[in-house]
Amino acid sequence: MKAQTFLQLPPQLVEDSASNNGSSVAGDCFDDDFLSDAGRESPSNADSLAEDSDDEAVAVSSADMARLRAMSYDRSRDRRCDCDEDDDNSHNTNDSRDQSRTRPRTRQRPQLRIQDVDLALDMGGDNGGDGDGAYQPLVSILPRGTKPVRLVGEGAANAVFEIKLPPGSRVGAQFQGKLLRVAKAPSLGRAPTSSDYYLRQQEFFIREIQPHLGEHAVSQELVVLHKSGIVDDLNAMLRDMNHQRKPKFQGSFIGHASWGFLVEDMRPNGDDGSILIEFKPKWLLQSPSAPKGAIRCRQCALELRNYLRTPGSKSPRPERRPCPIALANPDCPQQVASPFRIAPQLSALQDDARVQAILDKIIHHKAIQKLRECQKSLDHVGPLLPPTNLDFVVAMTLRDCTCFALVPSNDDEEIKLRFGDFDFKDPEKKFNHWRGTEQDLIEGGFYTADWVVCGDSYYHPPSLCSLEWSGKPRTGDAVILLMEDNTTKHNKLSSYQKNGSPSSAKTGKTVYRHTADLAALHKGLEPFKRETGGVQSDSIYNNPLRCDPRRG
């Protein structure tokens, strides 16, 4: 199925689910009684959304109603993916995308009949729950008078708030342990965020993410904001605390919308001694389109590129960032295996065996293994070719999700590990970026570089990738990133000079030329300087597996 068309519903499902409700869909409204009744009866009952109608009623279009029913139907089917059973036999070629496969490749329980759809809706989350007993309606309704308590976090696209229901609200239990996640306004003019945006995101979550990750995904449900008046309060809060926000997010606000998401609150419970570790696992396998001679995984290559572009003291050095190939990988070389790389804020506790054991448990958690298996099974081609099916888009989403690990204070209790941030990535908007990044990494030599050379100084690339420490020593040309100063007028134009092809000409070196702030680079790379003459350093950066240009 084409990525662009994936969210359209099968026509018979729309018709059937609408006709199951007769004329009740025509009103497409629900009212305040329903708001206050939401806790007593199933708030996910789309019939209720549609039945009552008065002056105060909230409109939900019949198309949206049908989509909600279809989502409920989808969620009621236990569609677990079979990625962990995926083997190379099912993909005997890696050089073209598998266009024939239908999506998602899931193991299905016997399907519900169409007449069961209403039952699925009425039962709310009972048959779509994730097993921990949490109540998961398909749709909740935010009571009027609900207020934001604090901004929990924000990214480029969304902001997440703790909220407080009005005193005496009868639906408190339904919102317990949940945060409000809302989309930022797409433009300065603060155009409202369409209902379609929220419904599509939720459809993507239910149809494409949950079948893969199941209970490992942070639960997310739709919430109707209409009439709660909360968006203005959220924006007032953002405005009041603007100066405390990260500079890149200052001045961004929430888009007006009738919908939002309730997401499972992964924060520690304040006083119980639990802690939250948050990191992005990123690409847990090498990119399928990485060059054959790569000694660095996609993420380590990207981190290296980003650091060399802006080598200031504020830029995180790649060797301190997690190497994704080391996560959930029992064969990972011990030189790169420090679990503190997912939690640099705890690095002062390197000698603390308990903290070490906790972080070890996180990086070897079965959920990360599962994420890796899904990433593997969903993309065998990489980002150089345009996607022909949705699997690739899902793979890119799973390569950019966030891992929340909630660590209890009591070591006998389980770590609660969940993945979040599964926003749909529109391939029409993102493909050029994906392909461009991969080309940059390949053509700029970042996957393969043995040395970074600034003037007369040779530096080991400041990366600490599993691939650099495994496999045979590389033979052949030494690959060099030759850095030239971009602070002079002459070189200022680009930080990456596309040479057409790197220079090699029988020198034993393949040279890729780049520009950067050389003074900052010399400073940042000081610990990575190649030992010249005298005693060989046993520093981890004196890597015997890396190619030595003097041998070239």
Ligand SMILES: O=P(O)(O)O[C@@H]1[C@@H](OP(=O)(O)O)[C@H](OP(=O)(O)O)[C@H](O)[C@H](OP(=O)(O)O)[C@H]1OP(=O)(O)O
């Ligand atoms: O390209 P990457 O791997 O750097 O990932 C981008 C992320 O950068 P990161 O390296 O995680 O800091 C980037 O994260 P930040 O905005 O830097 O926090 C976004 O998540 C981006 O996705 P989108 O444009 O929001 O859909 C991410 O883009 P894609 O995942 O769509 O490539």
Ligand SMILES: Nc1ncnc2c1ncn2[C@@H]1O[C@H](COP(=O)(O)OP(=O)(O)OP(=O)(O)O)[C@@H](O)[C@H]1O
């Ligand atoms: N379920 C949750 N529990 C606790 N904190 C959360 C939760 N979801 C998000 N956050 C916090 O809010 C921040 C921003 O959330 P989110 O990742 O949804 O924003 P985003 O705009 O989608 O991010 P990005 O820019 O990476 O796309 C997260 O980094 C995290 O700190």
